[in-house]
Amino acid sequence: MKVKTRHRKGEPVKGVTRRSFVKTSLKVGAGLAAYPMLAKNFRFFRGTAHAVVPDDTVVFLSAENITGNWDPSSHTTLAQINIEGFVFNYLIRCPMRPENPEEIVYELATSQKIVDPNIIEYTLQKGVRFHDGKEFGADDVKATFEYASDVNKAAGAWYPGGCEVEIVDKHTCRVHTKKWGYPATQFWFRTAFLPIMSANDIKDPRVLAQRLNGTGAFRFVKQDKDDTVMAANEDYFRGAPKIKHLHFVYVPDSTTRLISLQSGESDVIERLETEQVDVVEKDKNLKLNSAISVENKYLWFRCSKEPFKDWRVRRAAAHAIDRSAIWQILGKSGHPSYTHISPVKFGYTKVPGYPEYDPVACKRFLSEAGFPGGKGLPQLEYITSVGFYPKTKEYGEVITAMLQEAGFPVKLSVMETAAWNQKLYDRPGGGPGHMIDCGWCTASPEPDFILRMHFHSSSKRICGVVDAEIDASLDIERNATSIKERRVILQQETLPLLAERVPSLSLFTSVFIHAIDKNLNNYYLYPNGMMDLEKATKA
Amino acid sequence: MGFILYFITRRVLQGFFIVFIVTFFIFMIMRIVPGDPVRLMVGGAAPDIVLEKVARQLGLKDPLLVQFGRYLRDILHGHFGHSFIRPKSGGSVGGEAWDDPRMHPRAEVLDLIIERIPLTLMLAGMAMTWALVLSIPLGIVAGIKEGSWIDKVATFFCATSISVPNFWLGIVLMLFVSLKLGLLPAIGYRGFSYVILPSFVISLELAPILLRTVRASMIDVLQMNFVKVARARGLSRATILFKHCIRNSLVPVLNVLGVQIGILLGGVIVVEFVFDYPGLGLLTIFAVLQRDFPLIQGIVILFSSVFVFINIVVDLLCSYVDPRLEF
Numbered sequence: 001m002k003v004k005t006r007h008r009k010g011e012p013v014k015g016v017t018r019r020s021f022v023k024t025s026l027k028v029g030a031g032l033a034a035y036p037m038l039a040k041n042f043r044f045f046r047g048t049a050h051a052v053v054p055d056d057t058v059v060f061l062s063a064e065n066i067t068g069n070w071d072p073s074s075h076t077t078l079a080q081i082n083i084e085g086f087v088f089n090y091l092i093r094c095p096m097r098p099e100n101p102e103e104i105v106y107e108l109a110t111s112q113k114i115v116d117p118n119i120i121e122y123t124l125q126k127g128v129r130f131h132d133g134k135e136f137g138a139d140d141v142k143a144t145f146e147y148a149s150d151v152n153k154a155a156g157a158w159y160p161g162g163c164e165v166e167i168v169d170k171h172t173c174r175v176h177t178k179k180w181g182y183p184a185t186q187f188w189f190r191t192a193f194l195p196i197m198s199a200n201d202i203k204d205p206r207v208l209a210q211r212l213n214g215t216g217a218f219r220f221v222k223q224d225k226d227d228t229v230m231a232a233n234e235d236y237f238r239g240a241p242k243i244k245h246l247h248f249v250y251v252p253d254s255t256t257r258l259i260s261l262q263s264g265e266s267d268v269i270e271r272l273e274t275e276q277v278d279v280v281e282k283d284k285n286l287k288l289n290s291a292i293s294v295e296n297k298y299l300w301f302r303c304s305k306e307p308f309k310d311w312r313v314r315r316a317a318a319h320a321i322d323r324s325a326i327w328q329i330l331g332k333s334g335h336p337s338y339t340h341i342s343p344v345k346f347g348y349t350k351v352p353g354y355p356e357y358d359p360v361a362c363k364r365f366l367s368e369a370g371f372p373g374g375k376g377l378p379q380l381e382y383i384t385s386v387g388f389y390p391k392t393k394e395y396g397e398v399i400t401a402m403l404q405e406a407g408f409p410v411k412l413s414v415m416e417t418a419a420w421n422q423k424l425y426d427r428p429g430g431g432p433g434h435m436i437d438c439g440w441c442t443a444s445p446e447p448d449f450i451l452r453m454h455f456h457s458s459s460k461r462i463c464g465v466v467d468a469e470i471d472a473s474l475d476i477e478r479n480a481t482s483i484k485e486r487r488v489i490l491q492q493e494t495l496p497l498l499a500e501r502v503p504s505l506s507l508f509t510s511v512f513i514h515a516i517d518k519n520l521n522n523y524y525l526y527p528n529g530m531m532d533l534e535k536a537t538k539a
Numbered sequence: 540m541g542f543i544l545y546f547i548t549r550r551v552l553q554g555f556f557i558v559f560i561v562t563f564f565i566f567m568i569m570r571i572v573p574g575d576p577v578r579l580m581v582g583g584a585a586p587d588i589v590l591e592k593v594a595r596q597l598g599l600k601d602p603l604l605v606q607f608g609r610y611l612r613d614i615l616h617g618h619f620g621h622s623f624i625r626p627k628s629g630g631s632v633g634g635e636a637w638d639d640p641r642m643h644p645r646a647e648v649l650d651l652i653i654e655r656i657p658l659t660l661m662l663a664g665m666a667m668t669w670a671l672v673l674s675i676p677l678g679i680v681a682g683i684k685e686g687s688w689i690d691k692v693a694t695f696f697c698a699t700s701i702s703v704p705n706f707w708l709g710i711v712l713m714l715f716v717s718l719k720l721g722l723l724p725a726i727g728y729r730g731f732s733y734v735i736l737p738s739f740v741i742s743l744e745l746a747p748i749l750l751r752t753v754r755a756s757m758i759d760v761l762q763m764n765f766v767k768v769a770r771a772r773g774l775s776r777a778t779i780l781f782k783h784c785i786r787n788s789l790v791p792v793l794n795v796l797g798v799q800i801g802i803l804l805g806g807v808i809v810v811e812f813v814f815d816y817p818g819l820g821l822l823t824i825f826a827v828l829q830r831d832f833p834l835i836q837g838i839v840i841l842f843s844s845v846f847v848f849i850n851i852v853v854d855l856l857c858s859y860v861d862p863r864l865e866f
């Protein structure tokens with residue numbers, strides 16, 4: 001930059017000068033910038049000073065985003081499943097309370113009955129209509145079951161195979177499973193996870209993908225960026241809800257969610273962190289909903305590669321970990337676990353001999369596997385994430401230290417969620433690393449959503465285990481022809497076998513903690529995070 | 540007129556070169572860092588063969604220079620590509636089945652950016668206004684009354700506000716102003732009142748540097764000969780200050796303002812996330828977390844272009860304030 005005299009005072013300046021150019025540019029620029037703001041978005045200058053949610057509206061802040069494809073069978077995303085819970089009805093719902101995980105509440109069905117080992121019969125509600133006006137009937141159940149259980153779909157993994165539905169009359173139907181080789185009892189709890197779609201929509205799956213059309217208490221209005229807007233279904237068969245407007249909004253930051261709730265800009269927030277629980281407890285305008293969830297958090301061993309191919313090494317690792325230290329770190333966010341399924345799942349039992357901290361047993365199993373004191377073990381990688389589950393890094397460091405103390409040469413890799421998600425699943429030759437941390441959460445008491453999906457060699461999503469004895473046990477429990485028989489097999493054979501072979505170690509059961517505006521009442525929060533606002537009121 | 544054309548042409552060409560370099564680096568960095576966007580798109584459980592197929596469809600298996608050349612060609616045609624993740628609704632989505640033919644068409648990067656620009660411009664403009672309102676009067680007074688209690692207050696303010704992280708300050712102000720006092724809304728955007736708090740937080744990052752520049756500049760100007768001569772000429776203190784000193788002390792401030800744009804853009808990203816303010820900053824955070832390459836590239840190109848443009852404007856303004864300057 002240099003300084004130079006451009007003109008003398010009093011000397012006339014001709015043409016465009018820098019000063020006149022800048023002056024004119026500033027005026028034009030200001031005009032151009034102001035016009036669109038004023039003309040097209042007058043709302044810039046409006047807005048309430050303090051936007052408290054009205055009494056007929058509920059704003060739910062979600063920690064997870066949605067897929068953008070509204071077909072319920074196209075995804076396994078929890079946030080979207082929660083939205084579906086408002087818009088759709090199910091044949092049955094399962095409140096999944098720990099004191100009675102097998103409880104069934106009828107919704108679109110009025111009864112379900114096993115009429116044959118491969119046939120389950122449903123009788124259906126009368127006088128129910130979809131939001132688009134179509135009358136609900138057995139044709140919708142047929143279309144939904146046959147469409148959703150297609151194993152080639154993303155959500156098809158939730159089903160043991162296809163099925164065929166026989167329409168007995170307009171409000172009665174029978175689901176047949178014989179052709180696919182599994183018993184009809186498999187649908188006893190699974191239907192609590194299957195939103196009933198309109199047969200008309202299923203005829204054109206493009207329509208299914210574009211919008212939600214159910215029979216539920218709320219109808220889908222629109223997707224406004226991260227805000228799923230819903231409104232009360234005034235023709236709802238169990239009576240119009242008192243809450244007239246519902247917003248389900250994705251807000252990724254937990255602090256932001258809490259402040260929004262405290263300032264009255266939202267009514268429900270999910271996935272509270274331990275420290276936030278104390279804040280909510282002290283706030284007289286808020287209340288907590290704390291419930292043992294369907295989600296267990298696991299330490300998954302990569303069973304398809306060395307050294308965890310040998311179940312004795314896995315047992316040794318399991319005995320090296322003092323899980324009570326993890327429970328202390330988690331505080332109110334975790335519940336002790338004594339088996340591979342949550343206490344709100346069908347068949348839950350405290351399995352005697354579930355691997356506990358036992359340095360002597362650890363040494364014994366390591367020696368039996370040919371690694372006395374850990375000698376000869378390769379360098380092991382333990383992968384965990386930050387940003388989604390609570391305290392993963394903190395307890396990951398504790399587990400690493402415990403394993404190292406027992407002789408396992410472990411290195412902890414902490415990754416942000418996207419990178420961790422990329423490494424989560426099993427691949428040919430074994431998934432990345434040797435151990436990985438992950439939870440599994442499904443909206444039904446059905447235990448096979450976890451057990452068969454993860455520990456049967458036909459699926460083995462994360463751990464990659466191939467064990468003929470585990471396969472056989474899972475087949476036996478799946479093929480049980482009565483609920484009672486299945487419960488006995490699960491509790492006395494399958495779960496103890498999994499505890500012995502530990503393809504994964506269940507670290508704890510997650511406790512889902514929601515913070516809620518104290519004025520919101522008469523709701524129910526399911527242990528998978530779904531919310532029932534049918535009878536909810538705000539006062 | 541000839542000078543202006545020459546100046547603008549020269550600076551615009553320099554600007555293009557800078558934006559080109561930035562584009563090149565961001566393009567390469569995004570492809571080197573860990574995290575595969577295709578894995579995010581197809582889902583964790585999709586087999587590697589699918590990953591390979593989708594990566595080829597997107598051209599991500601071509602040599603990096605070929606990909607970059609193709610990207611540049613598209614930009615020159617006004618096409619910044621499609622978001623890997625976001626559908627046309629603009630929402631943040633993930634986990635959609637990779638092979639579903641009904642998969643929503645992905646949004647144009649330019650559309651996503653244009654949609655959010657007004658909100659971020661308003662936030663940045665308001666932050667700059669706050670910063671100027673706080674720093675210029677206080678800086679001038681601190682400069683005039685060097686060593687006085689006002690000067691000490693100004694120095695304390697600078698030291699404090701520059702040391703406080705903006706995300707922490709944002710949360711504290713939300714707790715106090717929104718929760719305790721109930722004066723302003725805390726998160727999101729539903730009207731102008733939602734801009735006040737986040738813009739104030741950003742401004743506290745900008746104001747200290749501006750304030751110190753104004754103060755130092757004022758002290759320098761007050762010691763110049765023309766000020767002493769003005770007194771000898773019998774000009775009033777107010778005339779000397781307002782007609783001569785302030786104007787002369789503004790040139791360094793304008794130069795600092797140009798540099799401050801970088802801090803402003805950085806502040807916008809963090810503060811928008813904390814306040815869940817739906818502008819470009821929030822879009823950037825999601826784009827990075829979701830490895831949305833085209834969107835990150837588009838935003839970075841926009842930010843660097845804004846930076847270059849603002850600096851050209853600042854140079855022009857400097858020459859307006861001080862006609863002796865030539866660049």
